[in-house]
Amino acid sequence: MIVISGLTRTIPDGKTILKDVDARLEPGKFIAVVGSSGSGKSALLRALALKEVWTSGEYKIDGKDLMESGFLAKMRFKRQIAYLEQKPILYEKKTALKNVLIGASEQTPIWRRITGMVRSDDYMGAMDMLEHVGLMERSKQIVERMSGGERQRIAIARALVHGARLVLADEPVSGLDPHTSEEMMATLKKLCREKGTTIVAALHRVELAEKFADEIWGMQDGRLVMTARGRRLTAAEKMRLT
Numbered sequence: 001m002i003v004i005s006g007l008t009r010t011i012p013d014g015k016t017i018l019k020d021v022d023a024r025l026e027p028g029k030f031i032a033v034v035g036s037s038g039s040g041k042s043a044l045l046r047a048l049a050l051k052e053v054w055t056s057g058e059y060k061i062d063g064k065d066l067m068e069s070g071f072l073a074k075m076r077f078k079r080q081i082a083y084l085e086q087k088p089i090l091y092e093k094k095t096a097l098k099n100v101l102i103g104a105s106e107q108t109p110i111w112r113r114i115t116g117m118v119r120s121d122d123y124m125g126a127m128d129m130l131e132h133v134g135l136m137e138r139s140k141q142i143v144e145r146m147s148g149g150e151r152q153r154i155a156i157a158r159a160l161v162h163g164a165r166l167v168l169a170d171e172p173v174s175g176l177d178p179h180t181s182e183e184m185m186a187t188l189k190k191l192c193r194e195k196g197t198t199i200v201a202a203l204h205r206v207e208l209a210e211k212f213a214d215e216i217w218g219m220q221d222g223r224l225v226m227t228a229r230g231r232r233l234t235a236a237e238k239m240r241l242t
C-alpha cells in the first residue's frame with residue numbers, strides 16, 4: 001500500500017502546484033484523477049511516479065517513508081512504477097512483440113541485449129502481456145501500421161511486462177474515439193483485477209471515470225478536494241471539477 005501525506009510541490013517561480021495532498025493507493029485499485037485544465041492532475045501523477053520531487057510531505061510504501069529509504073530501496077521501487085505517456089513512443093519499424101520485449105529486456109543481462117538473444121521466459125512474459133491487452137493475435141504486426149488504441153495497448157503491455165505494481169497514465173485515452181477509449185479503460189480495469197496493479201489515470205472525461213474507476217479523485221488548484229469511492233459524482237462536484 002502506498003500512502004502519501006501532505007505532499008506539496010512549489011516550483012522555482014514560487015507557485016505551489018501541489019498543495020498538501022493526502023491519499024492512499026491500495027493494490028488492485030483503479031483510480032481516476034479528474035479536474036479542470038491546470039488543476040494539477042499531471043503534477044500529482046509525476047510526483048507519484050517519482051519523476052519530480054516534492055517540496056514537503058511523505059511518500060510511504062508499505063509503511064516505510066521513501067525519502068528515508070536507501071538508494072537501492074528507492075531504485076527497486078522505481079522499477080515497479082510505470083508511467084504511460086499520452087502518445088507512447090514506440091519502435092515504429094518493429095513488431096508489437098518486439099516492442100513489448102524491449103520492456104522485458106530492461107531486466108535482462110547486457111550480454112543478452114547485445115547478442116539479441118531472447119530468454120524464453122521474457123518471450124512468454126511478453127506474449128502473456130499481449131494476451132492480457134487483447135493483442136496476442138497481432139504480435140507479429142509492425143507497429144507503424146497499428147491504430148492509436150492498439151499502440152496504447154502495446155505501451156501498457158510494455159510497461160507492465162516487468163511486473164509494475166503502480167501504473168500512472170496521463171490521459172491514456174486522449175485522441176482515441178469513444179469506442180476505443182472504452183476498450184482502453186476496460187483493459188486497464190482488467191489489469192487491476194487480474195494483476196493486482198494499482199492504476200492512477202488522469203482523465204478529462206468524467207463519465208469514463210464514473211464507469212470504470214473504483215475511486216475518483218478530484219483536483220482543484222493543486223489540491224485533492226474530493227474522493228468518491230464506488231459512486232458517481234454529484235452535479236455540484238461535476239460543476240466544481242470541470
Ligand SMILES: Nc1ncnc2c1ncn2[C@@H]1O[C@H](COP(=O)(O)OP(=O)(O)OP(=O)(O)O)[C@@H](O)[C@H]1O
Nearest residue numbers: 011017035036037038039040041042043044202219
Ligand atoms: N514544471 C513546471 N513549471 C512551471 N509550471 C508548471 C510545471 N508543472 C506544472 N506547472 C503548472 O502547474 C499547474 C498544474 O499543471 P498540470 O499539468 O499538473 O495540470 P493538469 O491538471 O494536468 O492540466 P491538463 O488537464 O491541462 O493537462 C499549471 O498551472 C501548470 O502551468
